[in-house]
Each structure stands twice: as C-alpha cells, then as structure tokens.
C-alpha cells in the first residue's frame with residue numbers, strides 16, 4: 001500500500017489508510033476521492049531554484065518525477081550538489097486538491113563509494129498546485145562515506161506529497177540530515193535508515209512550521225543491525241491555525257547491535273487551540289549494553305515570555321514569531337556545513353516572518 | 365491639565381480575587397515617585413495593570429498617559445507610547461540573543477510611532493555606550509536574553525533596555541531586590557541618568573535602601589490595594605523605622 005502504487009495502477013484501494021498503524025494520522029485513502037492523470041513531461045524552462053546564490057553548486061533536477069535515475073559519487077570523491085525535486089504540472093487544482101492537479105512518481109538512487117563525501121541541498125519546489133506525488137530516494141553510503149543533506153520542502157498548500165528515503169549505512173559511514181518543511185494538504189516525509197555495519201553514525205534533524213490547514217508527518221524508522229552505531233534525532237515543530245503536525249519515530253535495536261548509542265527527541269509548540277500535534281516516539285531494544293534515551297514535549301508558547309516581548313513593543317504576531325523561531329532554531333544549530341546552515345536560517349526566517357508566510361520558492 | 369500618568373479609583377482583580385481597590389495616583393512629568401508597601405499589597409499588580417499584562421480584569425476607574433486612556437490599549441501600543449516596565453522577575457528568552465531582542469523591540473516601537481528604523485551601526489553605538497555605563501560586558505549581549513544571567517545581571521539588563529528604549533513612563537518593580545550594594549549603586553546611577561523633564565518614573569520598592577540613591581520627589585504607601593499615605597522622601601524613612609503595620613491597618 002502506497003501512494004506510488006495507487007498512482008501507478010490507478011487504484012484507489014492501494015492508498016494507505018487510517019487502518020494501517022503508521023498511517024492513522026496521515027490517512028490518504030479517506031482523503032483522496034479520485035486519482036489524477038499522470039503529469040506530462042515538462043517542456044518549459046525552470047526558473048532558478050532557491051538559494052542558487054547561497055549554495056553555488058551544480059543542480060540536478062527531477063521535474064514531475066522525471067530526470068536522472070542515479071547519482072554516483074565515486075570512492076574518495078568530495079562533492080557538493082543541489083537536487084531539485086520540482087512539481088511543474090499543467091493543472092492548477094481547485095484549491096482544495098480535488099482534481100485539476102496531476103500525479104507522478106519519482107525514483108532516484110544516490111550512492112557514495114568508500115570514503116566519498118557529499119554535501120547535498122535537496123529542495124522540493126512547487127510551480128503548480130493540487131498534485132499528488134511520491135518520490136522514493138535510495139541512499140547508499142559505502143564504508144567511511146559521509147553525506148550531509150539539507151532538505152527544504154516547500155510544497156503547495158493543496159498538494160499531497162510523500163517522500164520516502166531508504167538510507168543504508170556501511171561500516172563507519174556518517175549520515176547527517178536536516179529536513180525543514182512548511183507542510184502540504186497532506187505530506188509525509190519518511191526516512192528508513194539501517195545501520196548495517198559497525199561504527200556508523202546518523203544525525204537526523206527535522207523541523208516543521210505549519211500554518212493554515214497544512215499537515216506534515218515526519219516518520220522515521222532507524223534499524224540498528226550492527227554494534228557500536230550511533231543515532232541522534234531531534235525534531236521540533238510549531239503548528240498554528242488548524243494545522244497538524246505528526247511525528248512518528250521508531251528506533252529498533254536488533255539482537256547483536258551491542259554498544260548502540262541512540263537518542264531521540266521531539267518537541268512541539270501549539271500556537272492555536274485548533275492546531276494539533278500527534279507524536280509517537282518508540283524505542284525497541286533487543287541488544288545489550290545499549291545507551292538509549294528519548295524525550296517528548298508538546299506545549300504552548302510561554303505566556304510570560306510573550307507578555308515580556310509585547311511590553312517591549314513587539315506586536316503579538318512578532319512576539320510569537322520571535323519565540324517560535326528561537327524554539328525551532330535549536331534544530332538549525334545541528335547543521336554542520338556552514339553554507340547549508342546559512343541556507344537553513346534564511347529559509348526559516350522567510351517561513352516564520354509574518355509578512356512573507358510559508359514557502360521558499362522565491363528565495364535567492 | 366492632567367499629569368503624565370493619572371490613575372483614578374483604579375480597581376482590578378485577577379482570577380476573581382480583588383487586588384487593586386480604588387487606587388489613585390498622579391505622576392507629573394519630570395518627577396520620580398516611589399511606591400512602597402508590604403508583600404502582597406498589590407504593587408506588582410499595579411505595574412501589570414498599567415502595562416497591560418493579560419489576565420487582569422479592570423473593574424473600575426481609569427489610567428491615562430498624557431490624557432489618553434491607557435487601559436484600552438494593547439501592551440505593545442502602550443510600549444510604543446512610552447510605557448516601560450522593569451520586571452520584578454525578568455523573563456528568560458532562550459534562543460534570542462539580547463542584542464537581537466533589543467533591536468527588534470526598538471524598531472518595533474519606531475515603526476509603531478511612524479519613525480524610521482535605527483540602522484545597525486547606530487544601534488550598536490547606542491547600546492555600547494549605555495552598556496558601558498551600566499558595566500555590562502558587551503559579549504553578554506550576544507547570549508540569549510537573561511538565560512543563565514545572575515539576578516543582578518538580569519536587573520542591569522532591564523535598566524539597559526530602559527536606557528535604549530528611552531520611555532516616557534518607567535515603572536521599576538523591585539529593581540533593587542536581590543542586588544548587592546555595588547550593583548544597587550550602578551542600577552541607581554543608571555536610573556538617575558534617565559531623569560528628564562519629559563519623563564516620569566514610578567519606583568516600586570519594598571525597602572528604603574534604593575531610595576538613598578534615587579531621591580524620589582514623592583513617596584506613596586500602597587497597602588490593601590490602595591494608596592493609604594503619600595508624602596515627601598521623609599515618609600520612606602518613617603516606614604523604615606516604624607514598619608508597615610500602621611498603614612496596613614489603615615487599609
């Protein structure tokens with residue numbers, strides 16, 4: 001059951017539904033009444049992507065799922081790359097996501113040879129609305145390879161989008177990802193990561209900043225299958241209006257994965273009484289000598305801090321934005337590459353600022 | 365003509381508990397008045413009601429700034445008109461450097477008044493000068509506001525914000541509590557430096573100590589939610605000798 005299967009077979013019954021445990025907060029079966037036509041190949045010229053100036057590197061594009069199907073970084077190579085995942089259908093949608101949009105499925109395999117290193121800026125861009133899309137990424141890191149990616153997701157408000165990343169870490173490989181999203185009508189950003197050999201390390205960071213009726217679901221499954229691997233996950237979110245944030249984090253420590261060190265944190269702020277956050281952090285441990293911890297909080301903005309800022313002259317909206325921004329900033333502190341960090345901060349500034357609103361399409 | 369701050373028969377409650385009881389106070393421009401009173405008298409409540417903290421219900425009376433109704437305004441609108449509150453318990457703002465916070469506040473006030481924003485170099489120059497006078501290490505201003513600051517540092521940071529924001533009406537709620545004698549002197553000098561003909565200050569304190577350094581024009585005793593006595597600076601000394609009991613009984 002997946003959106004990709006449903007789109008490929010034109011079969012609604014293959015959509016994930018709320019009856020499936022890990023789709024209960026992101027039901028697609030009950031949401032989608034009809035499957036859209038397949039998106040045509042895009043013939044126009046793409047505008048320059050976001051942050052072209054701040055992150056000057058070669059860009060690869062997948063438009064409506066079409067583009068290269070593999071990226072290979074050879075053993076020992078150092079690379080910087082932009083990956084643009086663009087929805088550019090002809091349809092506009094009716095604003096409710098019912099009809100009008102197009103559907104597509106994209107697939108890409110990214111491999112890093114032994115000792116290779118890649119800094120990747122992955123942007124999800126929308127030049128249209130109402131689309132239904134699934135993108136599957138397979139990411140394979142060879143021994144000692146290192147990948148850091150910053151994923152900026154700016155989907156249309158009426159889009160339904162699923163992105164699934166399978167990440168495979170060989171011995172001593174390092175994977176650092178930071179996912180920033182403003183949500184969509186329904187949006188799932190899922191990472192399934194396997195520590196397949198010892199001494200691999202994963203730092204997973206996520207941030208959702210949702211307003212209006214947007215939804216974002218950050219789901220992850222981290223499998224520790226070998227000893228001495230590390231996972232460090234932190235997700236923070238702010239939801240306003242009638243938006244809904246979902247965090248499902250599962251860390252599975254398999255028998256024999258002794259010496260695993262893993263920690264997971266999810267913290268969310270709810271700014272409106274009609275907004276919602278659903279969270280399910282899970283640690284399942286079948287190995288010995290394991291160090292695991294998780295923390296989860298959901299709360300409101302501190303009323304004392306809000307009044308303090310307003311007493312100094314900030315409007316209520318400015319005060320809320322400032323405090324939310326500061327709360328989310330802890331996620332950006334985890335980005336290692338300085339250029340990516342600067343991009344992440346500029347993105348958040350634009351997403352939080354009340355004048356600009358969500359979406360990073362126009363950023364340079 | 366009414367005084368800069370004119371409070372008449374102000375009554376207010378919080379969570380159904382009546383705290384201010386027909387409180388009246390007149391504070392002319394250029395003057396510094398002290399408000400003294402026992403714990404629980406309603407001093408902080410008065411400062412919160414005047415600055416617009418949510419959660420308080422005004423049940424009667426009025427408060428005006430330059431003749432304009434303060435109570436109808438949002439807290440940020442009061443701030444833009446020049447109301448500044450130095451908090452008894454300054455709030456920690458994690459993730460926001462003190463400099464960023466202060467610049468955001470200053471420019472928000474400028475925008476609200478239709479004035480030009482202050483440029484980054486001008487702002488830094490202003491803050492450097494004011495911080496130096498208050499013996500605040502400039503590097504401290506790069507840290508998140510009040511996070512991990514000592515009690516004295518937090519109070520000095522309040523006075524720094526007051527100096528930069530240059531309010532019309534400054535309300536200092538127990539700015540002296542928790543300060544050692546040196547910090548008290550620095551804070552008092554900071555306050556004295558801000559005395560001006562078009563500015564008024566309301567200095568709330570529990571002890572007479574601060575008033576040795578800040579000579580108030582008048583002293584008011586707040587007990588049981590109202591002003592029960594007013595006089596010159598000598599009233600503070602009398603309170604120090606005799607305690608509040610006599611006045612508490614009068615309320």
Ligand SMILES: Nc1ncnc2c1ncn2[C@@H]1O[C@H](COP(=O)(O)OP(=O)(O)O)[C@@H](O)[C@H]1O
Pocket residue numbers: 378379381383401402403404405406407408409410
């Ligand atoms: N949020 C609140 N809920 C209930 N009672 C309160 C609240 N805030 C203050 N009070 C009460 O109001 C009275 C006055 O408090 P306060 O203004 O802080 O006094 P002061 O600053 O003079 O010590 C006290 O009895 C206090 O317990």
Ligand SMILES: [Mg+2]
Pocket residue numbers: 407408409452538
């Ligand atoms: Mg008090």
